[in-house]
Amino acid sequence: MIAVQGIGWLDATAYGRIRQSFSTSYAEHTELHALGRSEGLFKYPVKNFGRFEPLTQRVCCITALALQDAGIEYAEGRRLDIGLLGTNGTGCLESNLNYFKDYVDGGRTLSRANLFIYTLPSSPLAEAAVHFGLQGPQLYMRAAKETMTPLMQRTAGMIRRGEAEKMLVYRLGAVSGLCMVLGETARPVCSLEQAIAIDEGAKDGRTRIEDLKKAAEHNEN
Amino acid sequence: MINVVATAYDLITPYGDGLEPCWSGLRSSVSALTRVDRFEASAFQSQLAGTVPGLSYRQGPSLVFQLLEKLFKSSGVNIPADARLLLATTTGEVDLLEQAVLSNSGSAQESGLVRLLEKTRALCGVQDSGTIISSACTSSAAAIALGASAIREGECDCVLVAACDAVTEFVFAGFSSLMALDPEGARPFDANRKGLSVGEGAGYLLLMSEERARREKRPILGTVTGWGLSNDANHMTGPSRDGTGLARAVRTALRLAETDEKEIGFICAHGTGTSYNDTMELLAFQSLFSSPRPLFSVKGGTGHTMGAAGLIETILTFQCLHEHCVLPTVRLQQPDEQAKGWVSAEAVPMAARTALSTNAGFGGVNAALVLTAAGSDS
Numbered sequence: 040m041i042a043v044q045g046i047g048w049l050d051a052t053a054y055g056r057i058r059q060s061f062s063t064s065y066a067e068h069t070e071l072h073a074l075g076r077s078e079g080l081f082k083y084p085v086k087n088f089g090r091f092e093p094l095t096q097r098v099c100c101i102t103a104l105a106l107q108d109a110g111i112e113y114a115e116g117r118r119l120d121i122g123l124l125g126t127n128g129t130g131c132l133e134s135n136l137n138y139f140k141d142y143v144d145g146g147r148t149l150s151r152a153n154l155f156i157y158t159l160p161s162s163p164l165a166e167a168a169v170h171f172g173l174q175g176p177q178l179y180m181r182a183a184k185e186t187m188t189p190l191m192q193r194t195a196g197m198i199r200r201g202e203a204e205k206m207l208v209y210r211l212g213a214v215s216g217l218c219m220v221l222g223e224t225a226r227p228v229c230s231l232e233q234a235i236a237i238d239e240g241a242k243d244g245r246t247r248i249e250d251l252k253k254a255a256e257h258n259e260n
Numbered sequence: 261m262i263n264v265v266a267t268a269y270d271l272i273t274p275y276g277d278g279l280e281p282c283w284s285g286l287r288s289s290v291s292a293l294t295r296v297d298r299f300e301a302s303a304f305q306s307q308l309a310g311t312v313p314g315l316s317y318r319q320g321p322s323l324v325f326q327l328l329e330k331l332f333k334s335s336g337v338n339i340p341a342d343a344r345l346l347l348a349t350t351t352g353e354v355d356l357l358e359q360a361v362l363s364n365s366g367s368a369q370e371s372g373l374v375r376l377l378e379k380t381r382a383l384c385g386v387q388d389s390g391t392i393i394s395s396a397c398t399s400s401a402a403a404i405a406l407g408a409s410a411i412r413e414g415e416c417d418c419v420l421v422a423a424c425d426a427v428t429e430f431v432f433a434g435f436s437s438l439m440a441l442d443p444e445g446a447r448p449f450d451a452n453r454k455g456l457s458v459g460e461g462a463g464y465l466l467l468m469s470e471e472r473a474r475r476e477k478r479p480i481l482g483t484v485t486g487w488g489l490s491n492d493a494n495h496m497t498g499p500s501r502d503g504t505g506l507a508r509a510v511r512t513a514l515r516l517a518e519t520d521e522k523e524i525g526f527i528c529a530h531g532t533g534t535s536y537n538d539t540m541e542l543l544a545f546q547s548l549f550s551s552p553r554p555l556f557s558v559k560g561g562t563g564h565t566m567g568a569a570g571l572i573e574t575i576l577t578f579q580c581l582h583e584h585c586v587l588p589t590v591r592l593q594q595p596d597e598q599a600k601g602w603v604s605a606e607a608v609p610m611a612a613r614t615a616l617s618t619n620a621g622f623g624g625v626n627a628a629l630v631l632t633a634a635g636s637d638s
Contacts, residue, residue: 118493130373130394135354139361139430147429148303155434156496156622159350160373160394165623168491174508176489177625178402181373183381183389193406196413202489202512 041195042227043219043234044205045111046255047104048248049097050215056108057248057255058228080104083115085170090153092134095163097216098125098209102167105207105218108228113171122175122197123164124190125209130160130181164209175203185210187219187238191231194221215244229254263470264408264485265634267478268337269575271463272327273562274310277334282572283579286561287607289588293445293457293563299429306441309427310459310563318362322353322371323426325379327462331422332383339466340418345381345390346407348400348423350567352376355428380422384464394567396621397530398489399423400463401570401629405487407467417469423571424462431566432458438497446533446564447591448557449542449599456532459563463571482578483632485614486517492624498536499620503544506618509626510548513616517630521549524630525612526586527602528577530619531557532564537620542598544618552601554608560591570619570627577617581633584611 046057055062080103088096102123106113113119138154145151156162160179168177176197182189187210194206198221205222219234229237233254241247274292275282285292293308298317301307315326332339357371369375373392381390393403400423407419425431435441435458442455473480490512492505499505514520529541538557545555558576565572580586586608595603612633619627 122489122491129369130392132357132368132372135351135357135371135430136361136368138434139357142430142433143361147300147433150433150437152434152437152497155437158354158430158434159396159622161396161623161625162496165396165491165496165625168493168624169496172493174491174493174505176402177491177623178393178395178399178489181377181392181394183374183377183391189391192415193409196409200409200516202516 040223041198041221042224042230044222044224044227045105045109045220046228046251047101047108047218048216049101050244054100054104056104057251058108082113091166092157094211095157095166097211098163098167099170101216101218102171102207105220106171109220118172118174120175120204121173121207122203123168123173123177123207124194125164125179125211126181126185126187126190127211128185131158131162134158175206188235191235195231198222212244217247227258229258262412262414263483264411264467265470265473265483266465266481266578267468267473268466269464269481270331270335271461271572271575272312272331273461273572274312274459277330279575279579286558286587286590289590289605291445291561291590301432304432304436305439306443306457308445308457309432310457311427312460318355318359322355323460324349324353324424324462327424328380328383328422331462331464337466339384339386339420341385341387343386343418343420344388344410344416345384345386346393346403346419346421347377347380347390348393348403348421348567348571350394350396350399350425351431354430355426358428358430384420386420395625396623397566397569398619398621398625398627399567401619401627402489404465404484404570404574404629405489405627408484408487411467411469417472419467420464421467421571422464423568425566425568426460427458440534442533445591446560447593448531448533448559448589449538449596449603450592451594451596453533453535453538455534456559457563459565461562461565461568461572463568463575465571465574480634482581482634484629485632486513486630488512488628490626494624497622499540500624501540503540503547505624506541506544506620506626507547509628510544510616510618513628513630519614519630523614524553524616525610526554526615528573528615528617529555529557531559533559539598541618554586554604554610555602556587556589558587560589573617574629574631577615577631581612581615584609586610
C-alpha cells in the first residue's frame with residue numbers, strides 16, 4: 040500500500056516530526072537560520088546552509104525531519120531512490136525580486152550567480168536533492184488552487200511505475216513547511232486519501248499539522 | 261496499456277511562427293541566433309540570443325503572453341474543453357517583474373506563475389484550471405511525462421501541454437554571471453564550444469489516449485511511449501560528471517516504453533553547448549548504447565529555449581520521425597573527439613521508428629522521452 044510513511048514540519052515558532060510525536064519550539068532550542076548547525080537535525084553539515092535563502096533552508100530542515108520520521112537513513116555520498124515534488128503559493132517571487140533588485144542596484148552590468156540560481160521555483164528542492172542524495176524525479180507543481188492533491192496523485196503513480204521507490208511531497212508557506220514521505224509501507228502514518236482530505240480540509244497550516252497528528256495517533260492505535 | 265498519442269502540436273521559435281520555418285532553418289543548418297537588441301547587452305559575456313521577431317518588450321503584455329497568444333490564435337486546432345492543462349515554464353512573465361522594479365511602478369506580483377496559468381487557460385479555452393510544471397530546463401519534458409502518465413493510468417484521456425520562456429535581461433544577465441554564454445554563439449558538441457546561447461519560444465502538444473483520438477478521427481502524429489525523470493543529486497548548476505543521472509532517466513524511459521536501446525534510431529539531445537553538459541550527455545549515451553546513434557542538438561539554431569526546450573524538441577523529434585530525417589547539429593564545425601560518430605553538421609536520412617529526446621537543467625534535473633513514429637505498433 041502506498042501511504043504516508045513520515046512527516047516533517049516547521050512553522051514560525053516550532054518544528055517537529057509527526058510519527059515520532061516530536062516537536063520543539065525555537066525558543067527552547069534554536070532559530071531557523073541556526074538549525075543547519077544544530078546537532079541532531081542533519082547528519083552532516085549542509086554546505087552553505089547559512090547562505091541559502093529562507094525557503095531553501097526550510098526545505099532542507101523539513102526534509103531532514105521527514106526522513107527521520109520515516110526511519111530513512113541517509114549518508115554523505117550515498118544516493119537514494121527518492122524523488123521530490125513541491126508546491127507553494129508564490130513560486131520564487133521573493134528570490135526573483137532579490138536577484139533583480141540587486142542587479143539593478145549594481146548598475147545592470149553584472150548580476151550575482153548565487154542569487155540567480157534561486158530564481159527557479161524548483162531550486163529549493165534541488166538543494167535538498169543535492170544534500171540528501173535524492174535521485175528520483177524532482178519538480179515544482181502549482182495548481183490554480185494551492186493544494187497538495189495533484190502532487191500526491193502524481194507521486195503515487197511515480198512509485199507504482201517504479202520511477203522512484205519513495206517520494207517526498209512538500210507544501211511550503213511564507214514561514215512554514217510540510218514534507219511527507221510517500222512509499223510502500225505496512226505501517227503508515229496515514230493513508231494517501233487521509234492525507235489528501237486533511238490537506239484539502241485544513242483551514243491553516245497549524246490545523247493541518249494537528250489533524251495529521253490526530254490521524255497518526257489514530258492509526259497507531 | 262493505454263497508448264498516449266500526439267494529435268496536434270505547434271510552436272513559435274526564433275525562426276518564426278509555426279513548425280515550417282523552424283524545420284527548414286534547422287534542416288538547412290541555418291542559425292536563428294542574432295544580436296540582442298531588446299536590452300543593453302554589451303556588458304555581458306555574449307550579445308547573441310535566439311529571439312522571436314516582432315515582440316514588444318516591457319510595453320504591455322509580457323513576452324511569453326505574446327507568444328502564447330499568437331500560438332493559440334493561429335493554431336486553428338480544436339482543443340477539447342475537457343483537456344487537462346499543464347503549463348511548463350521556468351521564469352514565465354518575469355519581464356513584468358523587471359518592469360515593476362525598473363519603473364518603480366506596477367506590481368511584481370503580476371509576474372506570478374498562477375496569473376500566467378489563468379491567462380493561458382483563457383487563451384486555449386479549456387475548463388481545467390490547470391497546473392504549472394517547473395523543473396528548470398526539463399520543465400516541458402517533465403510536463404509531457406506527467407501528461408502522458410495521467411493518460412496511461414486512465415486518469416484522463418486528453419492533456420494539453422503548453423510551454424514558454426523568453427529572453428529577458430533578467431535571464432540573460434544571470435547566465436552571463438554564471439559564465440555560461442558562448443560569445444560566438446552556441447556550438448553544441450563542438451570541440452571549441454564555450455557555452456550556450458539563450459533562446460525563447462513557445463509551443464503546445466495535445467496528447468490523447470489513442471482510443472479517443474481514433475474515436476474523434478484526430479490525426480495521430482506520434483506516440484509518447486516512455487519517460488524518465490531523475491536528479492543527479494550532485495551540484496546546483498553543474499551536471500554530474502559521469503552522466504549517471506541522465507542515464508538513470510533514459511533507463512526508466514526505455515523500461516516504461518517496454519523497449520531497449522537497440523530500438524532507438526536517433527537522439528535529440530539537450531546539447532546546450534556548455535562543456536560540461538555536452539560531455540555529460542555523451543558519457544550517458546555511451547554508457548547506454550551498444551553503438552553510436554545519430555544525435556543532434558537544435559540549440560545552435562534556436563538558442564536554449566529553457567522551459568520550452570523539451571516540448572519544442574519533442575515536436576522536432578516527431579517531425580524527424582515523420583520526414584525520415586535526422587536534423588543536423590547547427591553551428592557544428594569540428595566535432596568534439598568524444599562526439600565523433602554521433603553528431604553531424606549535415607542532415608542524415610533515416611527511417612527510424614523510435615527516437616529518444618533528452619533534457620537536463622539546473623539543480624541536476626534530467627528528463628528523457630521515448631517517442632515513436634505515427635503508424636508504428638506501440
